[in-house]
Amino acid sequence: MTSVQMSAKDEMVEQFLDYASRGDLAKVSTMISHYSQLLKESGRQGWTALMLAARHGHFDVVKALLLNGCNKDLVNKSGQTAHDIAKFWGHRHIARFLSSSGDVTLQGVLPSNKSRENETFFSREYLNRMSDKRTDLEWLSAKQSSPETVFIVFYNLDPFVTTEPEEMKQPKLKLYRFGKDSVKEVIEKSDTVVIFLGVEKQECSPSSPVSKEDGLIAWFALNTNNNPTESLKVTTSNSFFLTRPMPRLLMLNEDEAGIVVQARSVLAWHSRYSFCPTCGGETKVDEGGYKRTCLTEGCRSLQGIDNTCYPRVDPVVIMLVLHPDGNQCLLGRKKTFPPGIFSCLAGFIEPGETIENAVRREVLEESGVAVGPVQYVSCQPWPMPSSLMIGCFAVAVSTDIKVDENEIEDARWFTRQEVIDALVKGNQAVFFMPPKQAIAHYLVKHWIGINSNL
Ligand SMILES: NC(=O)C1=CN([C@@H]2O[C@H](COP(=O)(O)OP(=O)(O)OC[C@H]3O[C@@H](n4cnc5c(N)ncnc54)[C@H](O)[C@@H]3O)[C@@H](O)[C@H]2O)C=CC1
């Protein structure tokens, strides 16, 4: 390392230690979020930031440092720990906190995560995708002409659904299951894209007829941009294309919601990527709809693995940020939300970014709040058009809010009680929650459910 680099680093360490001595929580948090190795650094006489914050009685800085994984057992050149220092200088609450086993650290604020998989709406897999069959053209073709095969139909990415008359008040929607003869005409049209979704898991459909050939009931989905109603042979009333999919897709039954998210995301990719993104040439649909191959000889997309050929999934972090006091959470609203609704902050993961860093960046960008520990909770495929919402809890290490008005309209800390009221009291609450099928709702409920004595 050159002397210039050395002095730049020394300067940064000195500044960090100075902020800790002065109790500047925001600066300390920002520096840690960029250079976590600062937590291990010490200055004159081996004093770390934790020791300096303990010396000067800055409880919030001590907490933030510990939440970020700072080692409280380090000693200075006089052999004192941060705890010894806090005790010596009479900061009893800090000494008590440092001598406790770190209850208010990560484990204290975050609900315990019992490593079970948390199921969200859209996440249930009703079909076995059978990806090995996507290249078996003979098998795919036999299935497409089998009388047991199920086809679901989309028009401009809206699924054709049906509802029972007695359920009209609170309709639970079902996908309309077409047979091969009903969709024959539509499939033959040149703009129609057909994809293979998978086969019914055997245990899910004990009453379904069993296919003669291999016992597997295949499902396909198709999308067209020309209204196919005339050519489809529909035998029931109360059946229609589900326009304005959000929030109406949330009325699907849970088994079929998983099928729709798979089909709609892949079909949306086909409708947006008609030509090769590498050379602009024409492409053909391959692998049961899971690939588009460029037809231009020598195109770079034909060499090696090229991700433009495959359907895209956009990872999004969505996080419930918890206040360091463990009793409040940060929720925000976009201008486009219906009045009164507050939700978890969210944002797209950028290339080269971890889930944890995306959570920290998006929260800081949108609300000005610095985040320390991040814990994954659950995820949700979201068919608008192909996001994967990655749900996390995160612990704030600073609490002042400065909203980025380009992204959101408002962000606030809500108390546990206000959140409980929003969940149970509806109209009498100070704000509204997103619908129960959204992962934001799930995260909030999970936080309340685990930590409260309800
Ligand atoms: N904010 C919320 O409370 C919730 C958001 N969502 C969904 O999460 C997704 C991301 O949340 P945002 O707050 O909008 O993200 P965000 O905070 O990253 O901001 C969105 C902006 O990011 C840019 N962007 C970067 N990568 C993108 C990509 N792959 N696709 C589209 N735009 C991209 C665009 O300029 C876009 O306007 C949205 O699709 C939204 O529907 C879902 C539930 C709740």
Ligand SMILES: [Mg+2]
């Ligand atoms: Mg953002």
Ligand SMILES: [Mg+2]
């Ligand atoms: Mg956002």
Ligand SMILES: [Mg+2]
């Ligand atoms: Mg963003």
Ligand SMILES: [Zn+2]
């Ligand atoms: Zn190409």
